[in-house]
Amino acid sequence: MTVYSKIIGTGSYLPARRVTNHDLAAQLAAKGIETSDEWIVTRSGISARHYAEPGQNASDLAVEAARKALDMAGKSPADIDLVIVASSTPDFLGSFPSTACIVQKKLGMTGGAAFDVQAVCSGFVYAVSVADAFIKSGAHKNVLVIGAEVFSRILDFADRTTCVLFGDGAGAVVMTASSEPGILATKLHADGSHADILSVPGNLADGALAGSGYLYMDGQAVFKLAVKVLEEVATEALAAAQMQPSDIDWLIPHQANIRIMKGTAKKLKLPEEKMVVTVDQHGNTSAASIPLALDQAVRDGRVKPGQNVLMEGVGGGFTWGAILARM
Structure with missing residues:
Protein backbone atom coordinates (compact mmCIF):
# COMPACT_ATOMS: atom_id res chain seq x y z
CA MET A 1 0.00 0.00 0.00
CA THR A 2 1.24 3.46 -0.90
CA VAL A 3 1.70 5.66 2.15
CA TYR A 4 0.82 9.34 1.91
CA SER A 5 1.01 12.15 4.44
CA LYS A 6 -2.11 14.16 5.21
CA ILE A 7 -2.94 17.25 7.28
CA ILE A 8 -5.68 16.26 9.72
CA GLY A 9 -5.62 19.15 12.18
CA THR A 10 -4.78 22.85 12.24
CA GLY A 11 -4.33 25.36 15.04
CA SER A 12 -3.12 28.90 15.60
CA TYR A 13 -2.45 31.39 18.35
CA LEU A 14 -1.95 35.14 18.49
CA PRO A 15 -0.68 36.98 21.58
CA ALA A 16 -3.33 39.06 23.35
CA ARG A 17 -1.63 42.40 22.69
CA ARG A 18 -3.02 43.77 19.41
CA VAL A 19 -1.22 46.80 17.98
CA THR A 20 -3.00 48.78 15.27
CA ASN A 21 -1.24 51.06 12.81
CA HIS A 22 -2.56 54.04 14.78
CA ASP A 23 -1.07 52.59 17.99
CA LEU A 24 2.27 52.04 16.28
CA ALA A 25 2.28 55.49 14.68
CA ALA A 26 1.76 57.07 18.09
CA GLN A 27 4.58 54.97 19.56
CA LEU A 28 6.97 55.98 16.77
CA ALA A 29 5.91 59.64 16.91
CA ALA A 30 7.12 59.72 20.52
CA LYS A 31 10.56 58.87 19.11
CA GLY A 32 10.34 61.51 16.40
CA ILE A 33 9.63 58.99 13.62
CA GLU A 34 6.76 59.82 11.29
CA THR A 35 4.39 57.20 9.89
CA SER A 36 0.64 56.73 9.54
CA ASP A 37 -2.05 54.13 8.99
CA GLU A 38 -2.37 55.24 5.36
CA TRP A 39 1.40 54.97 4.75
CA ILE A 40 1.56 51.44 6.18
CA VAL A 41 -1.61 50.13 4.51
CA THR A 42 -0.65 51.56 1.10
CA ARG A 43 2.76 49.87 1.13
CA SER A 44 1.92 46.58 2.80
CA GLY A 45 -1.80 46.03 3.31
CA ILE A 46 -1.19 45.69 7.06
CA SER A 47 -3.61 47.29 9.53
CA ALA A 48 -2.61 45.55 12.76
CA ARG A 49 -0.29 42.99 14.31
CA HIS A 50 0.11 41.18 17.64
CA TYR A 51 3.08 41.39 20.01
CA ALA A 52 4.06 38.84 22.62
CA GLU A 53 4.41 39.93 26.25
CA PRO A 54 7.97 40.11 27.67
CA GLY A 55 7.60 36.72 29.34
CA GLN A 56 6.21 34.94 26.26
CA ASN A 57 8.61 32.97 24.08
CA ALA A 58 8.17 31.27 20.73
CA SER A 59 7.58 27.95 22.49
CA ASP A 60 4.70 29.41 24.49
CA LEU A 61 2.93 30.54 21.33
CA ALA A 62 3.76 27.22 19.65
CA VAL A 63 2.23 25.17 22.45
CA GLU A 64 -1.07 27.06 22.27
CA ALA A 65 -1.32 26.53 18.50
CA ALA A 66 -0.25 22.89 18.85
CA ARG A 67 -2.97 22.10 21.39
CA LYS A 68 -5.65 23.39 19.04
CA ALA A 69 -4.24 21.39 16.12
CA LEU A 70 -4.07 18.23 18.24
CA ASP A 71 -7.65 18.74 19.40
CA MET A 72 -8.93 19.11 15.82
CA ALA A 73 -6.95 16.03 14.75
CA GLY A 74 -8.29 13.96 17.65
CA LYS A 75 -4.74 13.21 18.76
CA SER A 76 -3.03 13.44 22.14
CA PRO A 77 0.59 14.53 22.65
CA ALA A 78 1.41 10.85 23.30
CA ASP A 79 0.37 10.02 19.72
CA ILE A 80 3.02 12.34 18.22
CA ASP A 81 6.35 10.76 17.33
CA LEU A 82 8.01 13.81 15.76
CA VAL A 83 7.87 17.55 16.50
CA ILE A 84 9.28 20.05 13.99
CA VAL A 85 9.31 23.76 14.82
CA ALA A 86 10.10 26.39 12.20
CA SER A 87 11.30 29.61 13.82
CA SER A 88 13.79 32.43 13.33
CA THR A 89 13.22 33.63 16.89
CA PRO A 90 13.95 30.56 19.03
CA ASP A 91 13.70 30.51 22.81
CA PHE A 92 17.45 30.30 23.35
CA LEU A 93 20.35 32.29 21.98
CA GLY A 94 22.47 29.91 19.98
CA SER A 95 19.29 27.99 19.14
CA PHE A 96 19.80 25.19 21.62
CA PRO A 97 18.15 23.42 23.16
CA SER A 98 15.83 23.56 20.17
CA THR A 99 12.47 25.23 20.53
CA ALA A 100 10.95 21.92 19.39
CA CYS A 101 12.42 20.20 22.45
CA ILE A 102 11.00 22.92 24.70
CA VAL A 103 7.59 22.49 23.05
CA GLN A 104 7.88 18.74 23.53
CA LYS A 105 8.55 19.27 27.24
CA LYS A 106 5.68 21.75 27.70
CA LEU A 107 3.26 19.34 26.01
CA GLY A 108 4.37 16.56 28.35
CA MET A 109 5.88 14.43 25.62
CA THR A 110 8.84 12.20 26.45
CA GLY A 111 9.27 10.06 23.34
CA GLY A 112 9.79 10.58 19.66
CA ALA A 113 12.10 13.07 18.00
CA ALA A 114 12.14 16.88 17.97
CA PHE A 115 14.14 19.46 16.05
CA ASP A 116 13.97 22.98 14.61
CA VAL A 117 14.03 24.08 10.98
CA GLN A 118 15.45 27.48 10.06
CA ALA A 119 14.39 28.87 6.69
CA VAL A 120 12.90 32.16 7.97
CA CYS A 121 9.57 32.91 6.27
CA SER A 122 9.81 29.70 4.21
CA GLY A 123 10.27 27.69 7.39
CA PHE A 124 6.80 26.17 7.56
CA VAL A 125 6.97 25.03 3.94
CA TYR A 126 10.38 23.47 4.59
CA ALA A 127 9.12 21.79 7.78
CA VAL A 128 6.03 20.31 6.13
CA SER A 129 8.20 19.00 3.29
CA VAL A 130 10.50 17.30 5.81
CA ALA A 131 7.53 15.82 7.69
CA ASP A 132 6.04 14.57 4.42
CA ALA A 133 9.28 12.75 3.56
CA PHE A 134 9.56 11.19 7.04
CA ILE A 135 5.97 9.93 6.95
CA LYS A 136 6.23 8.52 3.43
CA SER A 137 9.45 6.73 4.38
CA GLY A 138 7.71 5.03 7.29
CA ALA A 139 10.08 6.58 9.85
CA HIS A 140 7.29 8.50 11.59
CA LYS A 141 3.51 8.24 11.67
CA ASN A 142 2.15 11.35 13.41
CA VAL A 143 4.05 14.61 13.07
CA LEU A 144 3.37 17.95 14.73
CA VAL A 145 4.63 20.82 12.56
CA ILE A 146 4.66 24.33 14.01
CA GLY A 147 5.66 27.78 12.81
CA ALA A 148 6.20 30.15 15.75
CA GLU A 149 7.73 33.62 15.88
CA VAL A 150 8.30 36.54 18.23
CA PHE A 151 9.67 38.92 15.61
CA SER A 152 8.89 41.94 17.80
CA ARG A 153 12.10 41.06 19.70
CA ILE A 154 14.32 41.69 16.67
CA LEU A 155 12.67 44.82 15.27
CA ASP A 156 14.44 48.17 15.21
CA PHE A 157 11.69 50.64 16.11
CA ALA A 158 13.83 53.44 14.74
CA ASP A 159 13.46 51.93 11.25
CA ARG A 160 9.91 52.50 10.03
CA THR A 161 10.52 50.55 6.82
CA THR A 162 10.74 47.27 8.73
CA CYS A 163 9.22 47.67 12.19
CA VAL A 164 5.71 48.27 10.83
CA LEU A 165 5.67 45.01 8.86
CA PHE A 166 6.14 42.21 11.38
CA GLY A 167 4.17 40.60 14.17
CA ASP A 168 4.19 37.61 16.51
CA GLY A 169 2.16 34.41 16.38
CA ALA A 170 2.13 30.67 15.84
CA GLY A 171 0.39 28.17 13.61
CA ALA A 172 0.45 24.38 13.68
CA VAL A 173 -0.66 21.32 11.75
CA VAL A 174 -0.85 17.64 12.62
CA MET A 175 0.22 15.38 9.77
CA THR A 176 -0.37 11.65 9.71
CA ALA A 177 0.24 8.59 7.54
CA SER A 178 -2.74 8.00 5.26
CA SER A 179 -3.90 5.72 2.48
CA GLU A 180 -5.42 8.78 0.80
CA PRO A 181 -3.33 11.44 -0.97
CA GLY A 182 -2.75 14.53 1.16
CA ILE A 183 0.51 16.30 0.38
CA LEU A 184 0.50 16.07 -3.41
CA ALA A 185 3.82 17.81 -4.12
CA THR A 186 6.53 19.88 -2.44
CA LYS A 187 9.30 21.96 -3.98
CA LEU A 188 12.10 23.71 -2.08
CA HIS A 189 14.84 26.10 -3.19
CA ALA A 190 17.55 28.32 -1.76
CA ASP A 191 20.11 30.77 -3.14
CA GLY A 192 22.66 31.93 -0.60
CA SER A 193 24.01 34.59 -2.96
CA HIS A 194 21.07 36.73 -1.80
CA ALA A 195 21.82 36.25 1.91
CA ASP A 196 22.49 39.93 2.48
CA ILE A 197 19.09 41.32 1.42
CA LEU A 198 17.21 39.95 4.45
CA SER A 199 19.07 39.09 7.62
CA VAL A 200 19.86 39.75 11.26
CA PRO A 201 23.55 40.54 10.78
CA GLY A 202 24.86 39.71 14.24
CA ASN A 203 26.65 36.79 15.83
CA LEU A 204 27.98 35.64 19.18
CA ALA A 205 31.55 36.46 20.16
CA ASP A 206 32.96 35.84 23.64
CA GLY A 207 29.45 35.35 24.99
CA ALA A 208 28.18 38.69 23.71
CA LEU A 209 26.45 39.99 20.58
CA ALA A 210 28.78 41.18 17.83
CA GLY A 211 27.10 43.22 15.11
CA SER A 212 23.39 43.98 15.01
CA GLY A 213 20.61 41.95 16.57
CA TYR A 214 18.00 43.79 14.53
CA LEU A 215 16.33 42.63 11.34
CA TYR A 216 17.68 44.24 8.16
CA MET A 217 15.82 44.14 4.85
CA ASP A 218 16.40 45.56 1.39
CA GLY A 219 12.71 45.90 0.64
CA GLN A 220 12.94 46.52 -3.09
CA ALA A 221 15.31 43.61 -3.68
CA VAL A 222 13.15 41.25 -1.62
CA PHE A 223 10.00 42.37 -3.45
CA LYS A 224 11.42 41.77 -6.93
CA LEU A 225 12.87 38.39 -6.09
CA ALA A 226 9.81 37.22 -4.16
CA VAL A 227 7.30 37.77 -6.96
CA LYS A 228 9.57 36.00 -9.45
CA VAL A 229 10.39 32.90 -7.42
CA LEU A 230 6.91 32.42 -5.97
CA GLU A 231 5.41 32.09 -9.44
CA GLU A 232 8.18 29.73 -10.52
CA VAL A 233 7.96 27.40 -7.52
CA ALA A 234 4.15 27.30 -7.68
CA THR A 235 4.39 26.23 -11.31
CA GLU A 236 6.91 23.55 -10.36
CA ALA A 237 4.67 22.13 -7.63
CA LEU A 238 1.67 22.05 -9.96
CA ALA A 239 3.71 20.28 -12.64
CA ALA A 240 4.94 17.71 -10.11
CA ALA A 241 1.33 16.95 -9.18
CA GLN A 242 0.25 17.00 -12.85
CA MET A 243 -2.21 19.79 -12.12
CA GLN A 244 -3.10 23.21 -13.52
CA PRO A 245 -3.68 26.53 -11.71
CA SER A 246 -7.40 26.03 -12.36
CA ASP A 247 -7.25 22.95 -10.09
CA ILE A 248 -6.33 25.13 -7.10
CA ASP A 249 -9.21 25.85 -4.75
CA TRP A 250 -7.21 28.10 -2.42
CA LEU A 251 -3.89 29.91 -2.57
CA ILE A 252 -2.31 30.53 0.83
CA PRO A 253 0.89 32.50 0.28
CA HIS A 254 3.28 33.72 2.93
CA GLN A 255 1.55 36.75 4.43
CA ALA A 256 4.30 39.33 3.92
CA ASN A 257 2.94 42.08 1.72
CA ILE A 258 -0.41 42.31 -0.05
CA ARG A 259 1.26 43.59 -3.22
CA ILE A 260 3.52 40.53 -3.43
CA MET A 261 0.54 38.25 -2.73
CA LYS A 262 -1.66 39.85 -5.38
CA GLY A 263 1.22 39.82 -7.85
CA THR A 264 1.67 36.08 -7.35
CA ALA A 265 -2.05 35.37 -7.78
CA LYS A 266 -2.10 37.45 -10.95
CA LYS A 267 0.86 35.62 -12.47
CA LEU A 268 -0.86 32.29 -11.73
CA LYS A 269 -4.07 33.67 -13.27
CA LEU A 270 -5.95 32.99 -10.05
CA PRO A 271 -8.77 35.32 -8.96
CA GLY A 301 -15.28 27.03 6.59
CA ARG A 302 -13.58 28.32 3.48
CA VAL A 303 -11.10 25.45 3.19
CA LYS A 304 -13.07 22.21 3.03
CA PRO A 305 -12.07 18.53 2.99
CA GLY A 306 -11.08 17.37 -0.47
CA GLN A 307 -10.06 20.83 -1.70
CA ASN A 308 -6.63 21.56 -3.17
CA VAL A 309 -4.58 24.19 -1.35
CA LEU A 310 -1.36 25.72 -2.65
CA MET A 311 0.86 27.09 0.13
CA GLU A 312 4.07 28.93 -0.70
CA GLY A 313 6.65 31.00 1.12
CA VAL A 314 9.77 33.02 0.53
CA GLY A 315 12.27 34.22 3.12
CA GLY A 316 15.80 35.12 4.10
CA GLY A 317 18.54 32.84 2.97
CA PHE A 318 17.26 33.40 0.32
CA THR A 319 14.80 30.48 0.59
CA TRP A 320 11.52 29.65 -1.08
CA GLY A 321 9.19 26.73 -1.57
CA ALA A 322 5.68 25.49 -2.24
CA ILE A 323 3.35 22.75 -1.02
CA LEU A 324 0.32 21.44 -2.87
CA ALA A 325 -2.02 19.72 -0.43
CA ARG A 326 -5.38 18.02 -0.64
CA MET A 327 -7.23 18.70 2.58
Whole structure:
Protein backbone atom coordinates (compact mmCIF):
# COMPACT_ATOMS: atom_id res chain seq x y z
CA MET A 1 0.00 0.00 0.00
CA THR A 2 1.24 3.46 -0.90
CA VAL A 3 1.70 5.66 2.15
CA TYR A 4 0.82 9.34 1.91
CA SER A 5 1.01 12.15 4.44
CA LYS A 6 -2.11 14.16 5.21
CA ILE A 7 -2.94 17.25 7.28
CA ILE A 8 -5.68 16.26 9.72
CA GLY A 9 -5.62 19.15 12.18
CA THR A 10 -4.78 22.85 12.24
CA GLY A 11 -4.33 25.36 15.04
CA SER A 12 -3.12 28.90 15.60
CA TYR A 13 -2.45 31.39 18.35
CA LEU A 14 -1.95 35.14 18.49
CA PRO A 15 -0.68 36.98 21.58
CA ALA A 16 -3.33 39.06 23.35
CA ARG A 17 -1.63 42.40 22.69
CA ARG A 18 -3.02 43.77 19.41
CA VAL A 19 -1.22 46.80 17.98
CA THR A 20 -3.00 48.78 15.27
CA ASN A 21 -1.24 51.06 12.81
CA HIS A 22 -2.56 54.04 14.78
CA ASP A 23 -1.07 52.59 17.99
CA LEU A 24 2.27 52.04 16.28
CA ALA A 25 2.28 55.49 14.68
CA ALA A 26 1.76 57.07 18.09
CA GLN A 27 4.58 54.97 19.56
CA LEU A 28 6.97 55.98 16.77
CA ALA A 29 5.91 59.64 16.91
CA ALA A 30 7.12 59.72 20.52
CA LYS A 31 10.56 58.87 19.11
CA GLY A 32 10.34 61.51 16.40
CA ILE A 33 9.63 58.99 13.62
CA GLU A 34 6.76 59.82 11.29
CA THR A 35 4.39 57.20 9.89
CA SER A 36 0.64 56.73 9.54
CA ASP A 37 -2.05 54.13 8.99
CA GLU A 38 -2.37 55.24 5.36
CA TRP A 39 1.40 54.97 4.75
CA ILE A 40 1.56 51.44 6.18
CA VAL A 41 -1.61 50.13 4.51
CA THR A 42 -0.65 51.56 1.10
CA ARG A 43 2.76 49.87 1.13
CA SER A 44 1.92 46.58 2.80
CA GLY A 45 -1.80 46.03 3.31
CA ILE A 46 -1.19 45.69 7.06
CA SER A 47 -3.61 47.29 9.53
CA ALA A 48 -2.61 45.55 12.76
CA ARG A 49 -0.29 42.99 14.31
CA HIS A 50 0.11 41.18 17.64
CA TYR A 51 3.08 41.39 20.01
CA ALA A 52 4.06 38.84 22.62
CA GLU A 53 4.41 39.93 26.25
CA PRO A 54 7.97 40.11 27.67
CA GLY A 55 7.60 36.72 29.34
CA GLN A 56 6.21 34.94 26.26
CA ASN A 57 8.61 32.97 24.08
CA ALA A 58 8.17 31.27 20.73
CA SER A 59 7.58 27.95 22.49
CA ASP A 60 4.70 29.41 24.49
CA LEU A 61 2.93 30.54 21.33
CA ALA A 62 3.76 27.22 19.65
CA VAL A 63 2.23 25.17 22.45
CA GLU A 64 -1.07 27.06 22.27
CA ALA A 65 -1.32 26.53 18.50
CA ALA A 66 -0.25 22.89 18.85
CA ARG A 67 -2.97 22.10 21.39
CA LYS A 68 -5.65 23.39 19.04
CA ALA A 69 -4.24 21.39 16.12
CA LEU A 70 -4.07 18.23 18.24
CA ASP A 71 -7.65 18.74 19.40
CA MET A 72 -8.93 19.11 15.82
CA ALA A 73 -6.95 16.03 14.75
CA GLY A 74 -8.29 13.96 17.65
CA LYS A 75 -4.74 13.21 18.76
CA SER A 76 -3.03 13.44 22.14
CA PRO A 77 0.59 14.53 22.65
CA ALA A 78 1.41 10.85 23.30
CA ASP A 79 0.37 10.02 19.72
CA ILE A 80 3.02 12.34 18.22
CA ASP A 81 6.35 10.76 17.33
CA LEU A 82 8.01 13.81 15.76
CA VAL A 83 7.87 17.55 16.50
CA ILE A 84 9.28 20.05 13.99
CA VAL A 85 9.31 23.76 14.82
CA ALA A 86 10.10 26.39 12.20
CA SER A 87 11.30 29.61 13.82
CA SER A 88 13.79 32.43 13.33
CA THR A 89 13.22 33.63 16.89
CA PRO A 90 13.95 30.56 19.03
CA ASP A 91 13.70 30.51 22.81
CA PHE A 92 17.45 30.30 23.35
CA LEU A 93 20.35 32.29 21.98
CA GLY A 94 22.47 29.91 19.98
CA SER A 95 19.29 27.99 19.14
CA PHE A 96 19.80 25.19 21.62
CA PRO A 97 18.15 23.42 23.16
CA SER A 98 15.83 23.56 20.17
CA THR A 99 12.47 25.23 20.53
CA ALA A 100 10.95 21.92 19.39
CA CYS A 101 12.42 20.20 22.45
CA ILE A 102 11.00 22.92 24.70
CA VAL A 103 7.59 22.49 23.05
CA GLN A 104 7.88 18.74 23.53
CA LYS A 105 8.55 19.27 27.24
CA LYS A 106 5.68 21.75 27.70
CA LEU A 107 3.26 19.34 26.01
CA GLY A 108 4.37 16.56 28.35
CA MET A 109 5.88 14.43 25.62
CA THR A 110 8.84 12.20 26.45
CA GLY A 111 9.27 10.06 23.34
CA GLY A 112 9.79 10.58 19.66
CA ALA A 113 12.10 13.07 18.00
CA ALA A 114 12.14 16.88 17.97
CA PHE A 115 14.14 19.46 16.05
CA ASP A 116 13.97 22.98 14.61
CA VAL A 117 14.03 24.08 10.98
CA GLN A 118 15.45 27.48 10.06
CA ALA A 119 14.39 28.87 6.69
CA VAL A 120 12.90 32.16 7.97
CA CYS A 121 9.57 32.91 6.27
CA SER A 122 9.81 29.70 4.21
CA GLY A 123 10.27 27.69 7.39
CA PHE A 124 6.80 26.17 7.56
CA VAL A 125 6.97 25.03 3.94
CA TYR A 126 10.38 23.47 4.59
CA ALA A 127 9.12 21.79 7.78
CA VAL A 128 6.03 20.31 6.13
CA SER A 129 8.20 19.00 3.29
CA VAL A 130 10.50 17.30 5.81
CA ALA A 131 7.53 15.82 7.69
CA ASP A 132 6.04 14.57 4.42
CA ALA A 133 9.28 12.75 3.56
CA PHE A 134 9.56 11.19 7.04
CA ILE A 135 5.97 9.93 6.95
CA LYS A 136 6.23 8.52 3.43
CA SER A 137 9.45 6.73 4.38
CA GLY A 138 7.71 5.03 7.29
CA ALA A 139 10.08 6.58 9.85
CA HIS A 140 7.29 8.50 11.59
CA LYS A 141 3.51 8.24 11.67
CA ASN A 142 2.15 11.35 13.41
CA VAL A 143 4.05 14.61 13.07
CA LEU A 144 3.37 17.95 14.73
CA VAL A 145 4.63 20.82 12.56
CA ILE A 146 4.66 24.33 14.01
CA GLY A 147 5.66 27.78 12.81
CA ALA A 148 6.20 30.15 15.75
CA GLU A 149 7.73 33.62 15.88
CA VAL A 150 8.30 36.54 18.23
CA PHE A 151 9.67 38.92 15.61
CA SER A 152 8.89 41.94 17.80
CA ARG A 153 12.10 41.06 19.70
CA ILE A 154 14.32 41.69 16.67
CA LEU A 155 12.67 44.82 15.27
CA ASP A 156 14.44 48.17 15.21
CA PHE A 157 11.69 50.64 16.11
CA ALA A 158 13.83 53.44 14.74
CA ASP A 159 13.46 51.93 11.25
CA ARG A 160 9.91 52.50 10.03
CA THR A 161 10.52 50.55 6.82
CA THR A 162 10.74 47.27 8.73
CA CYS A 163 9.22 47.67 12.19
CA VAL A 164 5.71 48.27 10.83
CA LEU A 165 5.67 45.01 8.86
CA PHE A 166 6.14 42.21 11.38
CA GLY A 167 4.17 40.60 14.17
CA ASP A 168 4.19 37.61 16.51
CA GLY A 169 2.16 34.41 16.38
CA ALA A 170 2.13 30.67 15.84
CA GLY A 171 0.39 28.17 13.61
CA ALA A 172 0.45 24.38 13.68
CA VAL A 173 -0.66 21.32 11.75
CA VAL A 174 -0.85 17.64 12.62
CA MET A 175 0.22 15.38 9.77
CA THR A 176 -0.37 11.65 9.71
CA ALA A 177 0.24 8.59 7.54
CA SER A 178 -2.74 8.00 5.26
CA SER A 179 -3.90 5.72 2.48
CA GLU A 180 -5.42 8.78 0.80
CA PRO A 181 -3.33 11.44 -0.97
CA GLY A 182 -2.75 14.53 1.16
CA ILE A 183 0.51 16.30 0.38
CA LEU A 184 0.50 16.07 -3.41
CA ALA A 185 3.82 17.81 -4.12
CA THR A 186 6.53 19.88 -2.44
CA LYS A 187 9.30 21.96 -3.98
CA LEU A 188 12.10 23.71 -2.08
CA HIS A 189 14.84 26.10 -3.19
CA ALA A 190 17.55 28.32 -1.76
CA ASP A 191 20.11 30.77 -3.14
CA GLY A 192 22.66 31.93 -0.60
CA SER A 193 24.01 34.59 -2.96
CA HIS A 194 21.07 36.73 -1.80
CA ALA A 195 21.82 36.25 1.91
CA ASP A 196 22.49 39.93 2.48
CA ILE A 197 19.09 41.32 1.42
CA LEU A 198 17.21 39.95 4.45
CA SER A 199 19.07 39.09 7.62
CA VAL A 200 19.86 39.75 11.26
CA PRO A 201 23.55 40.54 10.78
CA GLY A 202 24.86 39.71 14.24
CA ASN A 203 26.65 36.79 15.83
CA LEU A 204 27.98 35.64 19.18
CA ALA A 205 31.55 36.46 20.16
CA ASP A 206 32.96 35.84 23.64
CA GLY A 207 29.45 35.35 24.99
CA ALA A 208 28.18 38.69 23.71
CA LEU A 209 26.45 39.99 20.58
CA ALA A 210 28.78 41.18 17.83
CA GLY A 211 27.10 43.22 15.11
CA SER A 212 23.39 43.98 15.01
CA GLY A 213 20.61 41.95 16.57
CA TYR A 214 18.00 43.79 14.53
CA LEU A 215 16.33 42.63 11.34
CA TYR A 216 17.68 44.24 8.16
CA MET A 217 15.82 44.14 4.85
CA ASP A 218 16.40 45.56 1.39
CA GLY A 219 12.71 45.90 0.64
CA GLN A 220 12.94 46.52 -3.09
CA ALA A 221 15.31 43.61 -3.68
CA VAL A 222 13.15 41.25 -1.62
CA PHE A 223 10.00 42.37 -3.45
CA LYS A 224 11.42 41.77 -6.93
CA LEU A 225 12.87 38.39 -6.09
CA ALA A 226 9.81 37.22 -4.16
CA VAL A 227 7.30 37.77 -6.96
CA LYS A 228 9.57 36.00 -9.45
CA VAL A 229 10.39 32.90 -7.42
CA LEU A 230 6.91 32.42 -5.97
CA GLU A 231 5.41 32.09 -9.44
CA GLU A 232 8.18 29.73 -10.52
CA VAL A 233 7.96 27.40 -7.52
CA ALA A 234 4.15 27.30 -7.68
CA THR A 235 4.39 26.23 -11.31
CA GLU A 236 6.91 23.55 -10.36
CA ALA A 237 4.67 22.13 -7.63
CA LEU A 238 1.67 22.05 -9.96
CA ALA A 239 3.71 20.28 -12.64
CA ALA A 240 4.94 17.71 -10.11
CA ALA A 241 1.33 16.95 -9.18
CA GLN A 242 0.25 17.00 -12.85
CA MET A 243 -2.21 19.79 -12.12
CA GLN A 244 -3.10 23.21 -13.52
CA PRO A 245 -3.68 26.53 -11.71
CA SER A 246 -7.40 26.03 -12.36
CA ASP A 247 -7.25 22.95 -10.09
CA ILE A 248 -6.33 25.13 -7.10
CA ASP A 249 -9.21 25.85 -4.75
CA TRP A 250 -7.21 28.10 -2.42
CA LEU A 251 -3.89 29.91 -2.57
CA ILE A 252 -2.31 30.53 0.83
CA PRO A 253 0.89 32.50 0.28
CA HIS A 254 3.28 33.72 2.93
CA GLN A 255 1.55 36.75 4.43
CA ALA A 256 4.30 39.33 3.92
CA ASN A 257 2.94 42.08 1.72
CA ILE A 258 -0.41 42.31 -0.05
CA ARG A 259 1.26 43.59 -3.22
CA ILE A 260 3.52 40.53 -3.43
CA MET A 261 0.54 38.25 -2.73
CA LYS A 262 -1.66 39.85 -5.38
CA GLY A 263 1.22 39.82 -7.85
CA THR A 264 1.67 36.08 -7.35
CA ALA A 265 -2.05 35.37 -7.78
CA LYS A 266 -2.10 37.45 -10.95
CA LYS A 267 0.86 35.62 -12.47
CA LEU A 268 -0.86 32.29 -11.73
CA LYS A 269 -4.07 33.67 -13.27
CA LEU A 270 -5.95 32.99 -10.05
CA PRO A 271 -8.77 35.32 -8.96
CA GLU A 272 -8.03 37.16 -5.73
CA GLU A 273 -11.16 35.59 -4.26
CA LYS A 274 -9.26 32.28 -4.16
CA MET A 275 -6.47 33.75 -2.02
CA VAL A 276 -6.56 33.60 1.78
CA VAL A 277 -5.47 36.95 3.24
CA THR A 278 -4.65 37.53 6.91
CA VAL A 279 -1.71 39.92 6.54
CA ASP A 280 -4.04 42.85 7.20
CA GLN A 281 -4.67 41.69 10.78
CA HIS A 282 -1.52 39.71 11.61
CA GLY A 283 1.27 41.45 9.73
CA ASN A 284 4.20 39.32 8.61
CA THR A 285 4.58 36.53 11.18
CA SER A 286 7.36 34.82 9.20
CA ALA A 287 7.25 31.01 9.58
CA ALA A 288 3.90 31.28 11.40
CA SER A 289 2.08 33.15 8.65
CA ILE A 290 1.02 30.26 6.38
CA PRO A 291 -0.27 27.94 9.14
CA LEU A 292 -2.03 30.90 10.79
CA ALA A 293 -3.84 31.69 7.54
CA LEU A 294 -4.57 28.01 6.87
CA ASP A 295 -6.10 27.53 10.32
CA GLN A 296 -8.26 30.61 9.99
CA ALA A 297 -9.57 29.48 6.60
CA VAL A 298 -10.23 25.93 7.85
CA ARG A 299 -12.09 27.15 10.93
CA ASP A 300 -14.24 29.69 9.11
CA GLY A 301 -15.28 27.03 6.59
CA ARG A 302 -13.58 28.32 3.48
CA VAL A 303 -11.10 25.45 3.19
CA LYS A 304 -13.07 22.21 3.03
CA PRO A 305 -12.07 18.53 2.99
CA GLY A 306 -11.08 17.37 -0.47
CA GLN A 307 -10.06 20.83 -1.70
CA ASN A 308 -6.63 21.56 -3.17
CA VAL A 309 -4.58 24.19 -1.35
CA LEU A 310 -1.36 25.72 -2.65
CA MET A 311 0.86 27.09 0.13
CA GLU A 312 4.07 28.93 -0.70
CA GLY A 313 6.65 31.00 1.12
CA VAL A 314 9.77 33.02 0.53
CA GLY A 315 12.27 34.22 3.12
CA GLY A 316 15.80 35.12 4.10
CA GLY A 317 18.54 32.84 2.97
CA PHE A 318 17.26 33.40 0.32
CA THR A 319 14.80 30.48 0.59
CA TRP A 320 11.52 29.65 -1.08
CA GLY A 321 9.19 26.73 -1.57
CA ALA A 322 5.68 25.49 -2.24
CA ILE A 323 3.35 22.75 -1.02
CA LEU A 324 0.32 21.44 -2.87
CA ALA A 325 -2.02 19.72 -0.43
CA ARG A 326 -5.38 18.02 -0.64
CA MET A 327 -7.23 18.70 2.58
